Amino acid sequence: MSVKALYDYPIVPKDTVEQFHGNQLVFIGWDQHLMFCSPIALPLPPALPFAALVEQVLTDAYGQHPDFTRIDWSRVEWQLDGQPFTPNPVAGLRDNGIGHKSVIRFRTPGLNGIAGSGS
Amino acid sequence: MAKPMNMRDKYNRMTRDLGWEPSYQPKSKIYPQIEFEGIKIENWEQWEDPFRLTMDAYWKYQAEKERKLYAVIDSFAQNNGQLNVTDARYVNALKLFLTGISPAEYSAHRGFSMVGRAFPGVGAQVACQMQAVDELRHVQTQVHTISHYNKYFNGFQDFRHMHDRVWYLSVPKSFFEDAQTAGPFEFITAISFSFEYVLTNLLFMPFMSGAAFNGDMATVTFGFSAQSDEARHMTLGLEVIKFMLQQHPDNVPIVQRWIDKWFWRGYRLLSLVAMMMDYMLPKRVMSWKEAWEMYFEQNGGALFEDLARYGIRMPKYWEVSVQEKDHLSHQTWATFYNYGHAAAFHTWMPDAEEMAWLAAKYPDSFDRWYRPRYEHWIAQEKAGHRFYNPSLPMLCQTCQIPMLYTDMDDPTQVVYRSTEYQGEKYHFCSDGCKDIFEHEPEKYVQAWLPVHQIYQGHCGGATVPEVLNWYHLRDGQDNRDYLYSEDRQNWLRWKEASSQLETT
Numbered sequence: 001m002s003v004k005a006l007y008d009y010p011i012v013p014k015d016t017v018e019q020f021h022g023n024q025l026v027f028i029g030w031d032q033h034l035m036f037c038s039p040i041a042l043p044l045p046p047a048l049p050f051a052a053l054v055e056q057v058l059t060d061a062y063g064q065h066p067d068f069t070r071i072d073w074s075r076v077e078w079q080l081d082g083q084p085f086t087p088n089p090v091a092g093l094r095d096n097g098i099g100h101k102s103v104i105r106f107r108t109p110g111l112n113g114i115a116g117s118g119s
Numbered sequence: 120m121a122k123p124m125n126m127r128d129k130y131n132r133m134t135r136d137l138g139w140e141p142s143y144q145p146k147s148k149i150y151p152q153i154e155f156e157g158i159k160i161e162n163w164e165q166w167e168d169p170f171r172l173t174m175d176a177y178w179k180y181q182a183e184k185e186r187k188l189y190a191v192i193d194s195f196a197q198n199n200g201q202l203n204v205t206d207a208r209y210v211n212a213l214k215l216f217l218t219g220i221s222p223a224e225y226s227a228h229r230g231f232s233m234v235g236r237a238f239p240g241v242g243a244q245v246a247c248q249m250q251a252v253d254e255l256r257h258v259q260t261q262v263h264t265i266s267h268y269n270k271y272f273n274g275f276q277d278f279r280h281m282h283d284r285v286w287y288l289s290v291p292k293s294f295f296e297d298a299q300t301a302g303p304f305e306f307i308t309a310i311s312f313s314f315e316y317v318l319t320n321l322l323f324m325p326f327m328s329g330a331a332f333n334g335d336m337a338t339v340t341f342g343f344s345a346q347s348d349e350a351r352h353m354t355l356g357l358e359v360i361k362f363m364l365q366q367h368p369d370n371v372p373i374v375q376r377w378i379d380k381w382f383w384r385g386y387r388l389l390s391l392v393a394m395m396m397d398y399m400l401p402k403r404v405m406s407w408k409e410a411w412e413m414y415f416e417q418n419g420g421a422l423f424e425d426l427a428r429y430g431i432r433m434p435k436y437w438e439v440s441v442q443e444k445d446h447l448s449h450q451t452w453a454t455f456y457n458y459g460h461a462a463a464f465h466t467w468m469p470d471a472e473e474m475a476w477l478a479a480k481y482p483d484s485f486d487r488w489y490r491p492r493y494e495h496w497i498a499q500e501k502a503g504h505r506f507y508n509p510s511l512p513m514l515c516q517t518c519q520i521p522m523l524y525t526d527m528d529d530p531t532q533v534v535y536r537s538t539e540y541q542g543e544k545y546h547f548c549s550d551g552c553k554d555i556f557e558h559e560p561e562k563y564v565q566a567w568l569p570v571h572q573i574y575q576g577h578c579g580g581a582t583v584p585e586v587l588n589w590y591h592l593r594d595g596q597d598n599r600d601y602l603y604s605e606d607r608q609n610w611l612r613w614k615e616a617s618s619q620l621e622t623t
Contacts, residue, residue, distance in 0.1 A: 001557065001558045001559065002559065002560070002561060003559040003560075003561045003562050004155055004156055004157070004302070005155070006151070006152065006155050009561050009562075010561075011541070011561050011564065012564070012565045013540075013541070013543055013564040013565065014564065014565050014566065014567065014568070014571070015543075015568065015571045015575075016543065019571075019575045020574055020575060021575075021576065023574070025571065025574065027513040027546065029513075029522075029533055029535070031531075031532065031533075032531045032532070034450075034453070034492065034525070034531065034533075035492055035495065035496075035506070036457065036508055036510075037450070037453050037454040037456075037457045037458075037508065037512070037521060037523050038454065038512045038513055038521040038522040038523045038533065039512070039513040039522050039533060039535075040508075040510035040511065040512060040513060041510075041511050041512065041513045041514070041570050041571070041574070042510065042511075043574040060509060060510075061509060061510045064504075064506060064509075066495075081537070081544075082535070082537075099544070100543075100544070101543070101544040101545075101546070102544065103513075103535060103537070103546065105535075112531070113491075113531065114491045114492055114495045115491040115495075117487065117488055117489075117491040117492060117531075118488065118530070118531025118532075119488070119489075119491055119492035119495065
């Protein structure tokens with residue numbers, strides 16, 4: 001469907017990748033860890049290696065959680081835009097198929113939040 | 120001397136007789152907005168005005184209410200009424216009201232002024248004019264009533280500036296801007312019917328009863344002053360819907376879609392009220408869940424049974440709102456606790472007694488999903504590490520609320536919905552918000568999403584202190600945990616001083 005208007009309605013998407021000064025937006029969610037109330041939004045360089053995302057970005061974002069240091073990263077289950085995903089740690093975000101405004105979700109088997117509450 | 124007119128004659132002279140048939144210009148040029156939404160009106164004369172209120176009577180009623188209200192506000196100020204509220208935490212509900220709701224009243228004033236001009240029927244014009252004046256009076260009296268608190272508490276000083284900039288205030292702001300940028304029939308369905316008629320009890324009742332329960336007599340008096348207006352607004356809302364539905368059968372599916380959209384938008388907006396009821400009132404009125412059951416499930420259910428004869432059904436996704444009632448307030452408060460460093464009011468963890476109340480009101484959810492999180496946060500705070508979320512949240516493209524809502528089949532799982540439009544990805548908190556986007560994507564692709572605007576460099580800088588500065592939010596005074604706030608320190612000092620006065 002499209003908008004009903006009295007005139008030609010201009011289409012002005014506000015968040016195209018060019019607006020982000022060389023970065024792209026990436027959304028990240030850690031399943032069953034709702035101590036962090038929602039997924040997060042980050043502007044990241046498209047060439048950032050996936051390993052750096054895990055080691056730096058995720059540590060900064062989620063390091064306060066008692067489960068974080070217990071994560072066995074070899075067992076983490078990743079999802080990219082709703083599909084199961086096996087990241088290449090040395091490749092950049094773009095080369096891993098992670099686009100502007102992609103959603104990365106990860107699940108940490110055996111770790112399901114504070115006292116198992118999903119928090 | 121002419122014989123005095125009876126009420127009916129006077130009403131006709133002062134409303135209906137104000138209309139005339141134009142002779143220099145066709146009506147379509149005078150009222151250019153009236154057809155493009157697809158609503159067909161055969162006869163504007165069939166508009167019923169249940170109040171038959173004329174402007175002269177309106178001014179008299181309103182002036183009388185103003186006199187009473189300002190007398191109470193004066194006496195509240197002279198007697199230091201702010202010291203009689205239950206606890207300084209209560210004042211944070213007023214901060215949310217002044218920054219989030221009062222500017223929305225002003226938006227409603229502008230909206231009704233615009234649609235009053237757009238409608239060709241005199242009955243509708245007069246009704247919209249009165250509501251426009253009401254809304255302006257509401258924002259004024261709210262500002263005057265609450266300004267007293269600005270002398271003693273942080274967070275009130277720049278509410279209008281904040282409304283246009285602060286991240287969570289984009290939720291009510293974008294709600295009203297969505298309505299104001301629609302056509303006149305959609306606006307009046309959105310605000311008069313979906314908001315005023317179906318949902319307003321859930322906005323006004325909690326704030327005004329909350330004020331009464333917590334000793335805030337100034338706000339209670341404002342509430343009484345507005346209440347008779349609200350009754351008129353609700354009646355207008357129902358009249359508008361019935362009028363459109365009776366005028367032409369083609370109107371039914373259009374109106375139904377607007378009801379679906381604006382119910383869902385209004386319900387998402389009420390997340391703020393849900394957390395206010397369950398967490399921000401030191402003395403609670405009722406739980407969000409109880410309020411939703413009473414005002415939506417029972418009263419709203421009866422309303423939609425009544426509307427069934429016009430071909431209208433319950434708003435789409437109302438079942439989701441019922442499923443979410445066990446979670447909504449907890450998830451919203453937890454979000455503000457996460458981002459308490461970027462909020463213009465204080466946040467805190469409930470104490471043991473309050474947690475017992477929450478557990479009793481929410482036996483199916485609180486102890487299982489939310490208490491463990493809160494106990495962890497309390498332990499962290501006691502160890503000197505009050506938790507704040509270091510990252511900015513992902514927002515829903517439609518309602519602009521962080522993606523905090525979970526799947527009701529698995530409350531540990533965030534709901535992710537997305538779509539693509541012209542090669543660009545868009546994300547939503549719910550099917551309701553996704554449907555709204557997909558119906559009018561051109562409108563929502565231009566959403567001013569606060570988090571994305573920060574990253575684009577439009578909000579004062581890249582760091583949190585720079586953004587807070589751009590919000591006019593004073594770091595360390597207006598924000599962060601109530602425990603360490605100036606508000607709390609002052610409150611304890613004042614209460615100690617006044618108790619010493621009483622004992623001497």
